[in-house]
Structures are given as C-alpha cells and as structure tokens.
Amino acid sequence: xxxxxxxxxxxxxxxxxxxxxxxxxxxxxxxxxxxxxxxxxxxxxxxxxxxxxxxxxxxxxxxxxxxxxxxxxxxxxxxxxxxxxxxxxxxxxxxxxxxxxxxxxxxxxxxxxxxxxxxxxxxxxxxxxxxxxxxxxxxxxxxxxxxxxxxxxxxxxxxxxxxxx
Amino acid sequence: xxxxxxxxxxxxxxxxxxxxxxxxxxxxxxxxxxxxxxxxxxxxxxxxxxxxxxxxxxxxxxxxxxxxxxxxxxxxxxxxxxxxxxxxxxxxxxxxxxxxxxxxxxxxxxxxxxxxxxxxxxxxxxxxxxxxxxxxxxxxxxxxxxxxxxxxxxxxxxxxxxxxx
Amino acid sequence: xxxxxxxxxxxxxxxxxxxxxxxxxxxxxxxxxxxxxxxxxxxxxxxxxxxxxxxxxxxxxxxxxxxxxxxxxxxxxxxxxxxxxxxxxxxxxxxxxxxxxxxxxxxxxxxxxxxxxxxxxxxxxxxxxxxxxxxxxxxxxxxxxxxxxxxxxxxxxxxxxxxxx
Amino acid sequence: xxxxxxxxxxxxxxxxxxxxxxxxxxxxxxxxxxxxxxxxxxxxxxxxxxxxxxxxxxxxxxxxxxxxxxxxxxxxxxxxxxxxxxxxxxxxxxxxxxxxxxxxxxxxxxxxxxxxxxxxxxxxxxxxxxxxxxxxxxxxxxxxxxxxxxxxxxxxxxxxxxxxx
Numbered sequence: 001x002x003x004x005x006x007x008x009x010x011x012x013x014x015x016x017x018x019x020x021x022x023x024x025x026x027x028x029x030x031x032x033x034x035x036x037x038x039x040x041x042x043x044x045x046x047x048x049x050x051x052x053x054x055x056x057x058x059x060x061x062x063x064x065x066x067x068x069x070x071x072x073x074x075x076x077x078x079x080x081x082x083x084x085x086x087x088x089x090x091x092x093x094x095x096x097x098x099x100x101x102x103x104x105x106x107x108x109x110x111x112x113x114x115x116x117x118x119x120x121x122x123x124x125x126x127x128x129x130x131x132x133x134x135x136x137x138x139x140x141x142x143x144x145x146x147x148x149x150x151x152x153x154x155x156x157x158x159x160x161x162x163x164x165x
Numbered sequence: 166x167x168x169x170x171x172x173x174x175x176x177x178x179x180x181x182x183x184x185x186x187x188x189x190x191x192x193x194x195x196x197x198x199x200x201x202x203x204x205x206x207x208x209x210x211x212x213x214x215x216x217x218x219x220x221x222x223x224x225x226x227x228x229x230x231x232x233x234x235x236x237x238x239x240x241x242x243x244x245x246x247x248x249x250x251x252x253x254x255x256x257x258x259x260x261x262x263x264x265x266x267x268x269x270x271x272x273x274x275x276x277x278x279x280x281x282x283x284x285x286x287x288x289x290x291x292x293x294x295x296x297x298x299x300x301x302x303x304x305x306x307x308x309x310x311x312x313x314x315x316x317x318x319x320x321x322x323x324x325x326x327x328x329x330x
Numbered sequence: 331x332x333x334x335x336x337x338x339x340x341x342x343x344x345x346x347x348x349x350x351x352x353x354x355x356x357x358x359x360x361x362x363x364x365x366x367x368x369x370x371x372x373x374x375x376x377x378x379x380x381x382x383x384x385x386x387x388x389x390x391x392x393x394x395x396x397x398x399x400x401x402x403x404x405x406x407x408x409x410x411x412x413x414x415x416x417x418x419x420x421x422x423x424x425x426x427x428x429x430x431x432x433x434x435x436x437x438x439x440x441x442x443x444x445x446x447x448x449x450x451x452x453x454x455x456x457x458x459x460x461x462x463x464x465x466x467x468x469x470x471x472x473x474x475x476x477x478x479x480x481x482x483x484x485x486x487x488x489x490x491x492x493x494x495x
Numbered sequence: 496x497x498x499x500x501x502x503x504x505x506x507x508x509x510x511x512x513x514x515x516x517x518x519x520x521x522x523x524x525x526x527x528x529x530x531x532x533x534x535x536x537x538x539x540x541x542x543x544x545x546x547x548x549x550x551x552x553x554x555x556x557x558x559x560x561x562x563x564x565x566x567x568x569x570x571x572x573x574x575x576x577x578x579x580x581x582x583x584x585x586x587x588x589x590x591x592x593x594x595x596x597x598x599x600x601x602x603x604x605x606x607x608x609x610x611x612x613x614x615x616x617x618x619x620x621x622x623x624x625x626x627x628x629x630x631x632x633x634x635x636x637x638x639x640x641x642x643x644x645x646x647x648x649x650x651x652x653x654x655x656x657x658x659x660x
Contacts, residue, residue: 038204079237081296191541
C-alpha cells in the first residue's frame with residue numbers, strides 16, 4: 001500500500017535512469033542467511049561510483065581535489081524484503097535533491113520486480129582538511145542536472161509519446 | 166542547535182545507559198582516510214549485541230526461536246564528524262520506542278565528548294519462515310522496559326535524589 | 331622470474347578454465363589507497379561460488395546437506411601488485427588437488443595481463459555438526475574431475491590442434 | 496602432532512608476547528554460522544596495529560613516510576577450529592623473521608586453550624610510489640629486535656630464573 005502513490009501510474013523506480021546489477025556474495029550474508037543490514041550501504045556506494053561514471057565525472061579524479069571532496073552526512077535504508085546469497089539485485093540511483101553544497105541520492109534495490117530495499121544518502125561537498133562545507137563545483141552540478149533532466153525527458157518520451165500499434 | 170533540546174540541561178547521550186567501546190580498525194577506513202559510511206551500521210550492531218546481553222537475553226539463543234526472530238526494517242545514520250583509524254569510539258544505545266512488534270533503537274557514537282554519529286535502527290519481530298510480523302515476546306518486552314526504566318531511575322537518582330552519606 | 335616455469339611456453343593462468351570478473355569497490359580500499367589484503371579472500375570466494383555453478387552443483391543446495399559441508403582449512407595469498415579502486419579484476423580458479431575429503435583450489439587474479447595476486451584455498455568436506463572429515467561425495471568429485479578434464483582437453487585443443495590460416 | 500615441538504615443553508603460543516583480545520561480531524559470521532575465512536586476516540591486522548603500538552612505533556605516523564611504507568606480500572591462514580558469533584578470541588602476534596626489507600609475522604588465534612587459527616603475514620618495506628623494496632628503517636628493525644628479545648628474556652625469566660620472595 002505504501003508503495004503505490006495515490007493515483008500514480010508509474011512503477012517504483014520509474015524515475016530512475018541508472019541501474020547497477022550486482023550479485024550477493026557469501027561473505028555478505030550473516031547467520032540469519034540474509035544480507036547483513038550494513039552491506040546495503042556498500043551496495044548503494046557501488047551505485048554512486050557508477051553514477052559519477054555515468055555523468056562523465058568519475059570519482060575521485062574528476063570530483064575530489066585539494067579544496068573539494070564529498071562526505072556522507074546522512075544515510076537511510078528501508079528494508080522491504082531480505083536479500084539472499086546469490087541473488088541478483090539491481091541498485092537504482094538518482095539525485096533527488098541538489099542543495100547549495102549537498103547532493104541527495106535516492107536508491108531502490110530490486111530483485112526482479114520485487115522491492116528489496118530503498119533509501120537515501122546525502123553527501124556534502126567540503127574542504128577535505130577543514131571539513132567546512134563549500135558550494136558544489138559548477139561542473140558537477142551541471143552534469144547532474146543534465147543527467148537527471150535527460151532521465152525525465154526519457155520518462156516523458158516513454159509515457160507521453162504516441163505509439164504506433 | 167539541533168543538538169540542544171529546548172531548555173534541556175542534559176548532555177547528548179544523558180539518557181543512554183549502555184555504552185560499548187570499540188577501536189577503529191585499519192580495514193574499516195577507506196581512501197578518504199575515514200571510516201566508510203556503511204561500517205557505522207556494524208558499530209551499531211555491536212552495540213545491539215551488548216544490549217541483549219545487558220538485559221539478560223543474549224542473542225540469538227534467548228531471543229530467536231522457530232517462531233520469532235528480529236529483522237532490521239529501517240536504519241538511519243547521521244554523520245557528524247569523521248572517525249579515523251585507531252580512534253577509540255563509544256557507541257551508546259537505548260530503546261527509544263517499543264511498538265507491538267517493533268523495537269526502535271537510538272544510537273550515539275562519541276569520541277571523547279565529540280559527537281561522531283547518531284542514528285537509529287528499527288527491528289521487527291517476525292516469523293523466520295513466513296517473515297510475517299508477530300508481537301514481541303512478553304519477556305523480551307518486559308526486559309527492555311525494566312532496563313530502560315532502571316536507566317531513567319538511575320538518571321533521576323543521579324540528578325534529583327538526596328543522598329545519604 | 332618466479333613466474334616463468336623453466337622452459338614453459340604457457341602464460342600464467344593458461345590451465346585455468348573459469349574466470350570471474352569483478353570491479354574493486356570503494357569500501358574495499360583502505361587508507362593506503364589499495365585493496366585491503368583480507369578482501370582478496372572475498373574475491374577468491376566469489377570465484378568459488380561461480381565454480382560450483384559452473385560444474386552444475388551450486389552451493390549450498392547441491393553441495394551442503396545434513397551430513398556434508400565444506401570448510402576452509404587453509405588459505406594462502408601472494409600479493410604481486412596492488413589493486414586499486416575501480417580496477418577491473420579477473421579472478422581465475424581451478425582445482426589443483428583432490429584428496430579423499432579435501433579440495434585444493436588455486437587462484438590467479440589478473441588486471442589485464444598483469445598478475446595482481448595468486449593463492450590457494452583448501453576445503454575439507456566434513457560433518458557440519460561433529461566437524462569430522464568425510465570423503466567427498468562422489469558426484470562432487472566426479473563433477474570436478476569432469477570439469478577440469480574438459481579444461482585440460484580444451485587447452486590441448488587450443489595448443490595441439492592444427493589451425494588453418 | 497604438528498603442534499607439538501619435538502620434546503618441547505612449551506604450550507602453543509609460549510613464544511608470543513603480545514595478545515590482543517577481540518569478540519566475534521555478528522557481521523563477521525556467515526550462513527555457516529561461523530566466521531567467514533577472510534575475516535581472520537582482519538583479526539591478524541588488528542594485532543599488527545597493536546604490535547606497532549607495543550614497540551613504540553604506532554602505524555602509520557611512526558612507520559610510513561614519503562619514502563617508506565609496509566605492503567603485505569603474502570598471507571597464510573590455517574583454520575583449526577571454527578569461531579562462532581560472540582566468541583572471545585585472543586590474537587597472538589610475534590615477528591618470526593626479519594629480512595633486509597621484510598617482516599614476517601606469525602599469528603595464533605586462541606579461544607581459551609583451544610587453537611582456532613594460525614598463520615603468517617609477510618610485509619615488505621617499499622617506496623609508496625615506485626613500490627620498490629627498500630631496507631627496513633633502522634629504528635623499526637631495532638624496535639622489533641628489542642621487543643622480541645625482551646619477549647624471550649621474559650619467557651626465560653618466567654621458566655628458569657629463581658625468584659626472590
């Protein structure tokens with residue numbers, strides 16, 4: 001119930017453009033025979049790496065320098081269904097919020113059509129030494145906006161365009 | 166600002182009775198030279214283990230059986246300051262909410278008097294096979310209430326009560 | 331020097347049939363900016379999972395039962411060159427020795443044509459409760475022999491067969 | 496058999512001066528309900544950290560600089576008995592070999608009087624950029640020799656020396 005937006009026609013994750021597949025490793029499963037809750041943040045992080053690559057700014061070389069680096073300030077995971085050893089998972093990622101110095105990622109982990117987990121991680125751009133927040137570098141902001149706008153455009157294409165039968 | 170309750174006289178963590186010390190391992194620090202964000206959930210989990218022991222119901226033997234086990238359904242971490250290799254950290258834990266079938270833990274990680282991270286993890290008691298929620302076993306609920314009440318009582322003793330001697 | 335068998339014409343890993351690709355995750359790299367030494371055993375383990383699948387006996391369902399399970403008794407890693415964040419690695423695996431109750435895997439991790447690590451892990455089949463060694467189940471032994479013989483046959487094909495062109 | 500030195504009167508680990516206690520975490524145990532084999536290298540590494548501290552040269556500040564750092568080149572683990580969740584383990588460490596540029600650590604992990612694992616890790620001192628081996632810094636070598644000699648002296652004291660009082 002909570003998953004269905006009122007009157008929404010879109011499937012969960014319809015606004016997500018980038019999906020990263022990964023397979024659950026034996027070492028990630030605990031004695032409950034399910035993935036240990038902390039490892040989902042590693043899965044999210046794998047998707048973040050792919051996000052930087054997808055927007056053309058691979059981390060750390062294109063993002064981190066003497067005056068800028070990204071630091072996690074908040075993470076949230078909702079566990080909807082357990083993931084098991086050897087499961088193929090898809091980790092979807094998008095930027096849901098862009099602040100002056102912060103980037104808010106949203107994540108959705110699916111196994112086939114089933115939601116396994118969802119969540120968010122917020123990063124703040126900061127001086128690596130003083131750890132004081134700094135505005136996001138303009139080219140980073142621009143690359144994110146371009147990527148996510150393309151994603152929206154893609155969705156509109158998919159939903160609005162007339163289709164030949 | 167967010168840390169100071171309005172008019173509150175208490176230090177952060179004053180309502181926490183159980184603190185678990187641990188030292189940051191080399192393998193937990195990433196190329197930013199700080200603890201990787203996902204490992205905080207492992208630190209929280211170490212404190213959860215000590216919590217069950219402290220209330221006299223060590224996990225899994227005293228808590229998990231054929232009909233009951235606890236599954237994480239939500240985790241939240243706020244990262245206030247980076248933790249570094251070899252840091253001594255204290256992980257504070259308390260139960261902040263008890264639902265019919267759920268337990269909401271709150272955490273605070275300190276390095277000396279400095280807040281490093283805070284957060285929460287919510288567990289639901291469920292049938293291990295069907296994964297359907299079940300009411301918390303009564304002795305588990307009672308042990309938590311007793312422990313947290315003692316914590317409150319302890320605080321009151323410490324701050325309010327007249328003392329002999 | 332140590333890598334070249336005297337008079338050998340084969341490249342390192344020429345006798346390995348199964349290669350599993352994986353990409354180094356941020357969380358696997360430590361403050362030296364290289365993969366932490368312990369994570370190579372996780373990489374080896376990922377290859378072991380693929381090995382069971384490749385021989386038609388996926389772990390644990392086709393291998394572990396009430397009377398049999400495989401337990402690591404020895405692991406060895408030689409680190410030839412550091413692996414870095416985001417590197418694509420290939421983990422090669424083969425069974426080099428089959429004892430009465432033991433399986434000796436050999437591993438080679440490459441980055442392109444460069445050797446990154448090599449090593450071995452020995453597993454013993456044992457009763458999961460008493461932890462006493464038991465002979466390898468016959469179908470497990472047969473599947474390994476078949477797979478490795480095919481590998482040899484494949485190599486022979488590759489090296490001995492006349493080729494047009 | 497392999498554990499008993501011929502005619503030796505000493506218990507396993509009698510030549511080890513430094514023991515580090517640690518408790519097995521839930522996240523370190525896999526679906527076999529035992530510690531995943533790779534995590535023993537993390538346990539070894541925790542002991543290495545304590546070793547540097549014990550000899551008065553805490554890593555990395557007192558050991559790693561622009562021209563020197565230590566890199567693992569070989570690790571070996573023998574698994575004698577499984578370790579379980581919540582076990583208290585003692586990780587013993589000593590330097591068994593000192594080469595021109597290499598340090599060979601030996602490890603023994605005990606649970607009470609029971610051997611759980613043993614092994615070794617060899618580090619080489621190298622230029623952090625070129626990764627070329629360099630002689631061990633003299634003060635590092637001296638500190639190790641002093642510490643291990645003290646260990647031997649301590650053992651002799653304990654076993655042979657007459658004691659007053």
